[in-house]
Amino acid sequence: MTDTCAAELLTRVLSALLREDVVGLRSRSTLVHRPDGDWLRLPTTEDALLLPVTEDGFQCEHRARLPLLVRESDGSELTSYGTVLGALRELAEPVDRDGFDAFAEECRQTLDTMRLHARTRAEVGRRLIDRYGHDPARWTGLAYDTLAARLDHPVYPTARGRSGLSEEELRSYAPEFHPRFALRWLAVPREAVTLTGPLPEPWPSPARLGLPEAEQTHVALPVHPLTVGAPLDEALRTTGLAGRALLAEQPHLDVVPTLSMRTVAVAADPSLHLKLPLATATLGLRNKRSIKPGTLVDGAAGQRLVEAVIAREPRFRDTILHADETTYAHAGHELLAVLCRGFPAGLEDSVVVPLAALLAEAPGGRPVLDHLADRFYGGDLLALLDACLSLLFDWQTTLFGYGIALESHQQNVSLVLGPGTLRLLFKDNDGPRINATRLAAVLPGPWGFDDPRTFTAGDGPVADVFATITVHLCAGAYAFGLAERRDALLALVRERLTEAVDRLGGEAGAVLRAHVLDAPRLPVKAMVTAGTLLSKERSGAADVNKHYTSGPNYLLGQGGSG
Structure with a gap:
């Protein structure tokens, strides 16, 4: 069998390195036209490298x-990630x-995972069908997370590696295999726990855990099985x-693991959902899957803030849903923590699908999006995306009017579909960017965020998050991911965003x-x-998830902004 995984991975890696202008691959190169x-x-210094x-x-x-x-x-052709990265490494600064x-x-890790996914695609598809039925538009539970975990990230080329x-x-523990497992538990002295x-x-x-001697003096914290051992032992020594x-x-x-992997849903x-720290990293070696206590504080603060906005914007009360993230516990260490995330009641009769799963391949080969359009929109894929984008842009531009941009990427936003209804469900409200002056004018707080990077002195960093998260990941990615519909979808994105910006108006709209x-x-x-490539000192990145280069505005040429 031909190994297409290596070719797919290297193509994505080269595209990412070009986009990020690693060693000047974009800015120092000259475009050459050849017959092919x-x-x-x-x-x-002594040669040149050519990239098709x-x-x-x-x-x-x-x-x-x-x-x-x-x-x-x-x-000579360099056709493996090792030889390509070796050649580019020679051009980098020694540090x-x-x-x-x-x-x-x-x-290497990602390629191993991609090959594993390829080998197990049919096996996992049968497992999902046996558990949830033949129609992916009628699935419940975390079946969609399983499919989404087998899909590449729109930006990061090695996202499937852990x-x-x-x-x-x-x-045993990753969402792409839809496993079920039992948690381990640690009894921690009550005085050491913030709850x-x-x-x-x-x-x-x-x-109940077999530790009767600790019943009156300790509180139980769940521990992911992958954290038990050396990582947990070190955390206990440190604290x-x-x-x-x-x-x-x-x-x-x-x-059962969710798409996040470190977040698990209680089977019963x-x-x-319980968000538990893991001693691993995804989306870059510096993107640790641990849970710093401050992020728990910030998630709860972000929830209070968006609830305050909805209280002032009643048209969103029935269409924008938020998970409750106000209950958490930690023992002062990033591996000794848990977030107890509760989803709103009344979703039992709805289909809840993370945006990250829409382009994933369902059993049979069609994207999840097609199945959902068949069931809820008479097969009209554009109508489904139109309804989603209209609500998404209305909400996110409204937040921008308050000076807020959420880190609400594809994994943190879910469609909630029912007969004749489409709602959006949000989670993970830590990590926003907020224009302190704009927010203080309408909702003065204090809001209690722990991360000093949250508040900014102007709109620039807030607009950056809006563009990179809401526009690129939650809108543009679908237009470019559905190549045969690209022009129509880009026009739709531009039109719906323009309407939302016009509705917002004022200085924020401008x-x-x-x-x-x-x-x-x-x-x-x-x-x-x-x-991964550069240290924080070298990249200047205060936040690895909010470090930017720039690219063309694919919304230009899609009509005027009105």
């Missing part, structure tokens, strides 16, 4: 056309070369809890028109650079 297509020629490209337009003018680099001097080695390891996990661990809100109903007492915190021998409470009550609709270029996440 276009090439970018990057001069080096084709026009793109989604966050970069070009993307890789073939999975290779060519050395101009002898025509940055370790980052290329680290990224090569990411590529550092340090074996095939057995992926099969907000009442713990949910299935919470075990130390005695001075070694010997005082007690690890229960027997697992308890069956769960899928409306309750900012979005200038910074998004009519800007010659838009900010683009430079996630490989900030996440």
Whole structure:
């Protein structure tokens, strides 16, 4: 069987490195036209590297056309991630070369995972059909998360890799295999635990976990099985809890992983999710899957803030839903924490689908989006996306009017579909960017955010998040992901965003028109650079998820902004 995974991965890697202008691959190259297509020629000290490209337009003018680099001097072809990254590593500053080695390891892990996904596609498809039925538009539970976990990220080329996990661990705990497993539990002295809100109903007492001696003095915290061992031991030593915190021998409470993997749904009550720290990284080696206590504080603060906005904007009360993230516990360490996320009541008769799953391949080969359009929109895919974009842009531009942009990417937003209804469900409200002056004018707070990066002095960083998250990931990605409908979808994105900006009006509307609709270029996440290739000192990234380069504005030429 031909191994297409390696070619797919290298093509995506080359496109990402070009987009992020790694070693000047975009800015220092010259476009060369040849009979077989276009090439970018990057001069080096004694030679030149040639990259075959084709026009793109989604966050970069070009993307890789073939999975290779060519050395101009002898025509030799570099066709593996190792040889390509090795050649580019030679062009990097010496201080940055370790980052290329680290990224090569990411590529290795991702390629292994892609091959595993290819081998197990039919097996997992049968598992989902056996559990949820033959019609993907009628599935419930986390079946959509399973499909989404097998889909590549719109921006990050090695998103399917998880550092340090074996095939057995992926099969046992990763969402793409739809496993079920039981959590481990740690009894922690009560005085060492910060707790907000009442713990949910299935919470075990130390005695229930076989630790009766700790019943009156300790509180139980769930621990992901992958964290048990050296990572947990180190966390207990660091916090001075070694010997005082007690690890229960027997697992308890069956769960199923969500798309996030570190967040699991309680099998007996899928409306309750537990977000647990993992000692791994995704989307870059610096993107740790641990949970800093401050992010729990910020998630609750973000929820209070959006609820305050909805109270002032009653048209969203029935259409914009938010998970409750006000209950959490931690013991002062990023591996000793849990967020108890509760989803709104009344979703039992709805189909809840994360945006990240819409383009995923369902059993039979069609995208999830097609199945949903068949059931809820008479087969009209454009009508479904139109309804989604109309509500999404109305809500997000309204938030921008308050000075707020949420980190609400495809994984954090779900469609809630029912007969004749479409709503949006949001979660993970930590990590916003907020124009302090604009917010204070209408909702003065204080709001209690822990992260000092949350508040900004102007609209620029807020508009950057709006563009890179709401526009690129939640709108543009679908237009470019459905190539045969691209022109119609780009026109739809432009039209619905223009309507929302016009409805917003005023100074905030003018900012979005200038910074998004009519800007010659838009900010683009430079996630490989900030996440792995460069240190924070070298990249200057205060936040690896909010470090940018720029790309063409694909909304231009889709009609005027009115």
